[in-house]
Amino acid sequence: MLRSFLLITATLILNSAIKSAEPRAFNSLVAVVNGQVITELEIQQATSNTRDLIIRSQPAGEERDKMLKSLRKNALDSLIERELILSEFVKLGGDIKNNIIDRDIKKIIGREPFNGNRDKFIADLRNTGMTMKRFRDMRQKIIAVEMMRSSRAKGISVVTPQKLTETYQKHKDKFREETFARIRTIMIPKATKDPTIKLEDQRKLITEIRTKTINGEDFGKLAKEYSKDSVSDSGGDRGIIGEKSIKLRNDLKTAAFALDSGKVSKVLEDNYAFYLLKAEDKKLGQNKSLNDPIVRDEVNKLALLELRKSAYERWITKLKKTASIRQFDSKGNLITKFQKASSE
DSSP states (O other): OHHHHHHHHHHHTOOOOOOOSOOGGGGOEEEEETTEEEEHHHHHHHHHHHHHHHHHHSOSSHHHHHHHHHHHHHHHHHHHHHHHHHHHHHHTTOOOOHHHHHHHHHHHHHSTTTTTOHHHHHHHHHHTTOOHHHHHHHHHHHHHHHHHHHHHHHTOOOOOHHHHHHHHHHTGGGSBSOOEEEEEEEEEESOOSOTTOOHHHHHHHHHHHHHHHHTTOOHHHHHHHHOOSTTGGGTTEEEEEETTOSSSOHHHHHHHHTSOTTOBOOOEEOSSEEEEEEEEEEEOOOBOOTTSHHHHHHHHHHHHHHHHHHHHHHHHHHHHHTSOEEEEOTTSOEEEEEOOOOOO
């Protein structure tokens, strides 16, 4: 659906100020950057998918509140950066020609779910309550920001030998031969056939099981007693597997190999179950040499990414110093103000 595409695009980069029949609070003023308004609606749109995921997967409490607060702050920071970059684009005399926007929209129509069907694209656009003009304006801003970011990145293309070595040392664990470990699992389903057993009962059960493992009780025996997965009869033993193995789901495999040998994971969960993992007899793969051409190329790419990220952050900091940024609370009261610095 186009709605999903718009929300994803907004979350990653821009999220244009779309007017809609939302409650007034959603349209309340949050910030003004160089005269451009950022509304609560924009933040809600930029965070909606991730916010829903956090609410579904994280129990109510301090940790969930902390995650939601961080999500909102990151979204606002991104929207402020957007306006700073767009201001700089205009100041430098930047202009996105109509034919560039036309080609961009043609590419969007050519991809799923439209597969070249312009009529379907227009119909879905209308269903979102957005006009073609607003969509073109949004894409124009996205292209402008992408161009500005790309121009900053292109200026950094060389990595010094010292930076290459520093990056290799920093990410050394990424460049190993395959690591192996015996992995055990305990799985407790969120829903059961017994209607008297609630979600919180299952959450409490997996937490109690983990406490038992931390206190020294045998993981394998607990798996036989409580686990409901296919390897419970063997004490949750999934055998010795490698980091590249397809015998274990990727998210669980990543969590398992992040553990030190003999350690038990925190409680993990997805939409259907809670999990505990244990890594036994973990054998780290040997480090690959920086002299390996493939390793050297990967390290060079990582180093370039780090250099470009640092340069981007310095650029944004500089833009903030010469910008007018005002932020407001939910009642419209001014809470922070950064006025333009005087010209040097």
